[in-house]
Amino acid sequence: MAMDHEGITQAPGALPIVGHLVPLLRDPLHFLKTLGSHGDLVQIRLGPQTAVVVCRPELVQEVLLHDRVYDKGGPIIERIGNALGEGLASCPHSAHRRQRRTLQPAFSRSCLHEYAAIMTEQIETLTTGWSEGQTVDVATQLYTFASGTIARTLFTAKAAEPAIDTVKECLPDIFRGIYQQAVLPPWLNRLPLPSNLRYKRARNRAWAEVSKTISLYRQDDETHGDVLSMLLKTRDDAGGALGDAEIHAQIMTLLVAGIESTAVALTWAAHLLCQYPDIQERLRTETTKALGTRTATWDDLPQLDLARRVITETLRLYPPGWILTRTTATEARLANAVIPPETTLVYSPYLIHHDERFNPRPGSFDPDRWLPEEQHMRGAFIPFGGGARKCIGDNYAMTLATLALATIVTRWRLSPVDSRPPKVEPRMTLAPHDLHVRVECVEREPAQSS
Numbered sequence: 001m002a003m004d005h006e007g008i009t010q011a012p013g014a015l016p017i018v019g020h021l022v023p024l025l026r027d028p029l030h031f032l033k034t035l036g037s038h039g040d041l042v043q044i045r046l047g048p049q050t051a052v053v054v055c056r057p058e059l060v061q062e063v064l065l066h067d068r069v070y071d072k073g074g075p076i077i078e079r080i081g082n083a084l085g086e087g088l089a090s091c092p093h094s095a096h097r098r099q100r101r102t103l104q105p106a107f108s109r110s111c112l113h114e115y116a117a118i119m120t121e122q123i124e125t126l127t128t129g130w131s132e133g134q135t136v137d138v139a140t141q142l143y144t145f146a147s148g149t150i151a152r153t154l155f156t157a158k159a160a161e162p163a164i165d166t167v168k169e170c171l172p173d174i175f176r177g178i179y180q181q182a183v184l185p186p187w188l189n190r191l192p193l194p195s196n197l198r199y200k201r202a203r204n205r206a207w208a209e210v211s212k213t214i215s216l217y218r219q220d221d222e223t224h225g226d227v228l229s230m231l232l233k234t235r236d237d238a239g240g241a242l243g244d245a246e247i248h249a250q251i252m253t254l255l256v257a258g259i260e261s262t263a264v265a266l267t268w269a270a271h272l273l274c275q276y277p278d279i280q281e282r283l284r285t286e287t288t289k290a291l292g293t294r295t296a297t298w299d300d301l302p303q304l305d306l307a308r309r310v311i312t313e314t315l316r317l318y319p320p321g322w323i324l325t326r327t328t329a330t331e332a333r334l335a336n337a338v339i340p341p342e343t344t345l346v347y348s349p350y351l352i353h354h355d356e357r358f359n360p361r362p363g364s365f366d367p368d369r370w371l372p373e374e375q376h377m378r379g380a381f382i383p384f385g386g387g388a389r390k391c392i393g394d395n396y397a398m399t400l401a402t403l404a405l406a407t408i409v410t411r412w413r414l415s416p417v418d419s420r421p422p423k424v425e426p427r428m429t430l431a432p433h434d435l436h437v438r439v440e441c442v443e444r445e446p447a448q449s450s
């Protein structure tokens, strides 16, 4: 096997000039799954750039825990910074502690409890809008659901309705644009191609609408119990208020980081329940017992254990954040390799979750592997990353997805429309390309007359 630096193996099959770009674009998931067999640290080449893929859970944990050495960086992070401003997900280590302290209170348990009321309201709208035997475009509907719910958590005031609509409409072009800008050469991104123009227009529209909402909130002194009100009240250590640019960057970051990943997770869960009708029935037994005919609320969470395990197992099989990067701020020693400064490192939840050395029977959908008595290898389940940069919205996403899935299954029986597996579309998130599901109303026992 070719070794470049000691302890780092070159991935085989690089072509002159393009390197591994062809397998990475053609079938990135298969390509990722093969890398672990070449070594613990595997170098890949994308055109002129190289990156080292970290293929062992312990080493991924080491990278995630030492966030000063392995700082945020790499092409996607740079494009996110350009598109949204320096928010929590893309800021460097030097700014991170302060930014995280600012946002963390908005994700406390007591805030989540309050946001759950918005979730329940939105779940009610989602699950009462279908009709018997309808074919539902779940990917689109769950996107609309997640974007409406998360945007309302950020700004609940009536005056923010236009911003919510604009953001919902613009985000898909923004997601596509960020990913495209990250994987294509910079000169291509500067051309006035329709996709570039669409991206710029969407970003500018969303930007302007969020700015308007911030000004509206500043004008009225009311507190709306949402994330934007909290950010406006926040004072830094020196007692100063946050500027509009920082508030803007945080709101855009939460929208971009939160919406697509949560929507995609729920969409995969719906797909898996179609593929495994026995698990769907078991889940329905649990949720019907807990909910009857009600929409799930925060207080139901302790009774929705299987629903939570279904979501957890979905995140293992299809982690929405499938490829993430870091850049070494200084020379680093990882395993027995010396990694020079400014090296791009890649960690992939997908790769780790699908390696049978760390997750036995990686291809099978088995929510029971998450029963408390089952043993897991530490660090081998990382859908939300880890360390100081771990997802700030992990509990929010788990709550929303669990309550939504439980209510959907209680009311609707899901079955596949197409027998072929959906095409996986690796974008910024790992998304199913176009997923439709047939829904049938779950019959209820007639109410007992007394």
Ligand code: HEM
Residues within 6 Å of the ligand: 088, 089, 090, 100, 150, 253, 254, 255, 257, 258, 259, 261, 262, 265, 319, 320, 321, 324, 325, 382, 383, 384, 385, 386, 388, 389, 390, 391, 392, 393, 394, 396, 397, 398
């Ligand atoms: C199932 C849904 C979600 C998944 C799978 C997910 C996944 C992730 C992952 C893997 C990271 C770490 C990235 C890295 O290491 O570079 C992350 C960070 C982040 N996520 Fe999530 N996320 C989800 C939902 C959300 C939600 C609902 C929000 C907010 C509304 C959110 C906001 C963020 C933010 C702000 C960060 C950056 C945290 C920091 O650097 O301190 N995410 N997410």
